[in-house]
Amino acid sequence: MPLGTVAIVLVAAIAHAAWNLASTYKRGSTLLFVGAYTSVSALLCLPLAVVATATGAQPLTGQLAGASVVSAVLHAAYSLTLQTGYDRAELGVVYPVARGTGPLLTMVVAVLVLAERPSWLALAGALAVVAGIVVVTGNPTRNRGPHPLRGVLWGAATGATIAAYTLWDAYAIGRLGLAPISYYTGTLLAQSLILAPGLVRALPRGRGLSRARGELVAAVRLDRVPILVVAVLSPLAYVLVLTALQTAPVALVAPLREASIVIGSLLAWRFLGEGDLARRVVGAVVVLVGIVAIGV
Template sequence: MRPGTIAIVLVAAAAHAVWNTVSKYKRGDTVLFVWAYTCAAALLCLPLGIAPVITGAQPVSWQLAAGSAVSAALHVVYSLTLQTGYDRFDLGVVYPVARGTGPVLTMLFAILLLGERPTAIAVLGAVVVVAGIVVVAGNPFRSGQRHPVHGVLWGAATGATIASYTLWDSSSVTSLHLAPVTYFTGTFLLQSLILTPRALRRRGELQTAIRTNAAPILTVAVFSPLAYILVLTAMRTAPVALVAPLRESSIVIGSLLVWRLFHEAHLARRIIGAAIVLAGIAAISL
């Protein structure tokens, strides 16, 4: 992999870790927060997404509409599950578990639904990911209201949604030959439309929620699409099998950020666990 491509993927990983960390600063209603940053992201992506339509590289078709609609529904579930997990439990547990279980469940879904047969090293990688998650979580039976086992369960639920949209998005872009930027722009637009009725039912809280969370909303709206676009750019010149594990270095970056910003405990154990998860993901990619 070229040094420039490696740099692009590492920047994408940092962007992903940043927007996930910033979302922990959210205050107030989860639906309003997700709706607000989704709307902002859609507006920011619109000029890039509409360009292939104007040039004719990506015609408006039922495949684009259907693909974006299903993706939007899956991403709404993902966003709400992720944010609820962050609201209730340590980000240092939920984030690495979510990013680790996503590739494992994607592999399992591919075996069960697509008939794929992974190599022995990929299966070993899945076991290593689970071992890393156990290290990150620590003792799940220690006393306290924020049991790590509950955070692991929310992270695993988020990982399931990651696996779902990963399989669908990959199929949409490769099988339906949809322009990635246009596709994701449509996904963002439809996500905001799906959440609008729920947001309007909370219209009394809307102004306060946006004012209180203005910085996190804008940060997520910029860095979330940026991470997607940079990874897509890297995949043009490098194999997915190399890009995917390198991208998940965001797990280690995220662990450092939550320790520094939120003073979450057990930094050394979580870094070691995150590194084990990363090694497992690399094995799955092989």
């Protein structure tokens, strides 16, 4: 993989880790938070997509709309599966299993089904990145309640949805030739529509429209800082990933972008007071070795 592409994915990983850290400061409703930052992200990206259309870089086509809708459905399936897993099992089990199985499944499908042929050294590097993620997260089932297997299963299901949207987005960008910013703007707009019914149901009942609107505005205002941070960094991170997919195989981009877990883990140690620094550093070194192998 070209070193410039590696750098793009690593910048995306930093942005991804930063917005995940910002999201931990959310104080209000999860549904309102997700709906708010998704809608704001769509509004921020829309002018860039309009410019792409006006300049002819990405005309509005049925192919663009259809691919964006499919991507939005897959991303929504990921969010719903992940949230259900968090509701029914330990976060500390679901999250690391999901982020580890996602790139692993993506690599397998990309090599066996999409006939991508990265070098053995690059594949070894990708596996090293996954191994480093496992080291950073530790044993997810240790001291995690009476039903750790349930969390593993939900994590694996979430990982499957990660692989699904990653592979589809790679196809849309690499094979269909869609412009990353226009494609992801369409995805965000479609996701906002998918989330809209849930947001309506979240409004307080029987208190009058004006009061319900006021409570909604108050809830969004409560988390305005993390909403803005996530709304900016989340699309930035993923548009950079989509840009990398234009020139690099998804079998390598998928595990490389998960370096965000290592970065996020170190940020959690620094800002959230989480322990096990030595294990986190060892995992980071393993990931770094994998990144070097992918770059070579």
